[in-house]
Amino acid sequence: MTASAVLEAERVAFRIGDRTILADVSLRLGAGEVVAVLGPNGAGKSTLVRLLLGLERPHAGAVRLRGTPLSDLSERERLDLVGLLQGSPMFAGSVADNVAYGLRLRGVAPAERARRVEAALDRMGVAGLGGRDVRSLSGGETQRVAIARATVLDPDVLLLDEPAAGLDVASRRRLLADLEAAVRRGGGATLLVTHDPQEAFALADRVCVLEGGAVSQEGAPADIVAEPASAFIAELTGAELVVDGVLVARRERLVEVEMGGGVRWLAVPAAHSAADWTPGRRVHVAYRPEDVALTQSGGGAPSTPRNRAQATVSSMAPLGGLVRVRLEGPVPLVALITREGATELDLAPGRQVSALLKAVAARAYMAPAERPS
């Protein structure tokens, strides 16, 4: 197993003063593999990136590139290891100067350099920006140029620290698609560090969850979604799977929530805020995508209390043996169903379906702003 690892962190620890940033982190990146490190802000992600790049030395443990500790690498060997740091600072000058920076360090001839710079910019959808001063770029353009500056080097190992942070949802989705193409094209190993589960699950073959300075779970995206190892991971993986509504009434052990477009759902009120569920309150309804069942549009009435919403398939993404289906409609939903299920239903973007969610699988939380303190 170790033999195939290109980059490996073994029981790495790092402190700043008395504060432990990383307690005990082990991580392995195989050749050509795309691994995501997923964790909240303050989990030690950026510190980990710096350790993996050899920019900081761990207080315990070791980081090795093809078996050699980073501190023993020659400047030449170090060139195989490339990182995009958080915030992706640009160097004064033109876009082309920036993207050519690493190529120049590697002694690439000017003609070849110009060709590769242009190709890298083109792959990131910013062809033609080469002559621009970096200060004139928008935030999204800067991030794309920063990714081009790293991917142009086709390194054996590429580390990306929050490459899509701070972008709006649409820009981020487009950026991630380009990023994935750029990363997969090179064939090198990639480590993506992010706080965003969507990003991690969309790009990575394998996800490591970093929590409180240690890896709390590691596995294929589908496995982590299906069986989160801790409440924190459940929340993290389910973070996007929240829909907003307004409380209509309490019904026995459930609450009735107006979800928009006249659709009313039943949900289990979360225990911590059960005290004053009064009609009119804004609530979040959380669910797990694998709990959403899809049927032919207008299917028979269910026997147990189930929430139903008519929806249109907007996109589908394969995820291991599963398919992640994004639905548009009065209640925007994401469903995680088996491939067989998707085939049976003949799912495709644009298709009308009924989405069903058991009332006991929907949990209602009061919107934070109104939660009594």
Place this chain on the structure above:
Amino acid sequence: MLEALGRGLAYLLSGSADVLEIVLLSLRVSGTAVALGVLLGLPVGVAVGLGRFRGRRIAIAAIHTGFALPPVVVGLFIYIVLSRSGPLGGLGLLFTPTAMIIAQAVLAAPYVAGITLAAVQSVPESVRLQARALGASRMRALATHLREARLGIGAAVVAGFGAVISEVGAVMLVGGNVQGETRVMTTAIVLETRRGDIAAAVALGIVLLSIAFAVNIALTRLQQGPASVARSSRPGA
């Protein structure tokens, strides 16, 4: 005042050979001194600005104290060192332009170091780390960092030049204001004023200011030029 100005201009036009000599010596002494000050102050500023070592705060305070060094005290110190009975008396440098250059270099170095220090600190550390992450060696990454700080470093040179071209105390003490040998603009102004030739003093003052202005324009061009050209390449937004 206007009359003095008029007579000053006449003085400039008449005695142009003498004046030219004084001006050229001023530029040579102060220019060389600043170059030495940069050689000395730039590495110190960078090291103190970016380094992490014991006594760093004290070093910063010492550099900033250097801003307040009275030229005449520096002159006195160099005078003692270079005087016949001093440790370097044997070199016979006292009352030569070399002595003036040494004194002014000592005055310029803290300015260069102090402003360089602030300039390199204003560039985020992430620039250097990103350079390293793209494969730059430590030295190359440092060079990239300094390039980002070039405006501030340019300001350091400008400030150093301004400080020495305008000082009189040090050059007077170690140079002696010998006509045709060590007389520079500031010492000449003092002399003409004492003699009662206010017109000549004012004329030299104007020349001094004009030259300082011209040199600063040149330095500013050097410092800001390429950047402002590149900025204009932004297509209509």
